Amino acid sequence: MALMRFLMIGFVTVVLVACGDDDSSFATRPSGDSSSACEDCDGSSSSKAMSSDSETRESSSSSAESSSSAASSSSKDVEPVETSSSSSSVDFSSSSVMSSSSSDGSSSCSAMSFSSDGSSSSVTIESSSSSVKSSSSMNIESSSSEIDSAALCKTETEDDCEYGTLTDDRDGQTYKTVKIGDQWWMAENLNYAYIGVPFNYDGYTSDSTSWCYDNDPAKCSKYGRLYTWTAAMDSVGTWSTNGKGCGYGKVCSPTYPVRGICPEGWHLPDTTEWHTLFTAVGGKSTAGKMLKSTSGWNSSGNGTDAYAFLALPAGYRGINGGFSREGYDADFWSSTEYSSYDAYYMYLIYDYDIANLNNDNKYYGFSVRCLKD
Helix, strand or coil, X not given: CHHHHHHHHHHHHHXXXXXXXXXXXXXXXXXXXXXXXXXXXXXXXXXXXXXXXCCCCCCCCHHHCCCCEHHHHHCCCCXXXXXXXXXXXXXXXXXXXXXEECCCCCEEXXXXXXXXXXXXXXXXXXXXXXXXXHHHHHHHHHHHHCCCCCCCCECCCCECCCEEEEECXXXXXXXXXXXXXXXXXXXXXXXXXXXXXXXXXXXXXXXXXXXXXXXXXXXXXXXCCEECHHHHCCCCCCCCCCCCCCCCCCCCCCCCCECCCCCCCEEECCHHHHHHHHHHCCCHHHHHHHHECCCCCCCCCCCCCCCCCCECCCCEECCCCCEECCCCEEEEEEEEECCCCEEEEEEEECCCCCCEEEEEEXXXXXXXXXXXX
């Protein structure tokens, strides 16, 4: 009898160990993962990636030049991995321990022991960690399923995208628009001539804060205009006060959505809205390929334009007045400020399939894509 009691005590110990906290079925994010609602919102990556043969972007802001490239870091991002729960069994000669998880998130552990006379007994022990598992997996699932990917609507032979048109009452220009997921985007870059506000940065001057690439009007017809962040935000408050006072050398508190330089009923997207677009086209790791046009990009950098966003490599205007990266880059302002000298923008690069956000000097000339209110 003493021997049997000893064996039973040992067996119960095995059961308790096997039924301890087991988070193997949790939806977990691998250690070291840097993915978030906005990867660069903490400012950890503040300079844009360029290939070895690319020009280095000029910038007076030390924060924009001090850290590693965003494209390199973003390519290492790891998406959340969700593991499915399954029953497992551990056999110990004449006894067995089984743990399982039910569909409602609860878990239990059952043990079966066999005596020498052939009789058997069982015990079920509820796991106290089930509530933790349930809340953990629910949080991750809800955050990843809030926005569904949109179906591909455009191929080389078919175009089933939902289009519209937008007429800018200020100058009469008409733009194609496209619905991607639940958002309506301009399907081409803004080309409104924002003039009359002079540009003056460290001795570099211009009679305007929007330009055609290489100051060639034909490039405006192809790519739209390039704007400083101050112009994109309409810091003087010509059409709206939501972005008034947002400019270089000062921190502002815009009221969202910020119409900025966009036509009435449309606005300059913030970083959250750019991320919504990334998710709708399948995630940022391939969003660049999905959003880039099927022609115009150098070195085999064309995309699939699977959602008719038609991102062209318009390049940018530097703070010293020079134009760079036509055929290699597309940069689009957001309405989200990073600091008194920098603001966030979305960028695409010819040799990357990703799309990402970064921050840079507010005096750069980038493209503008407007989003419907």
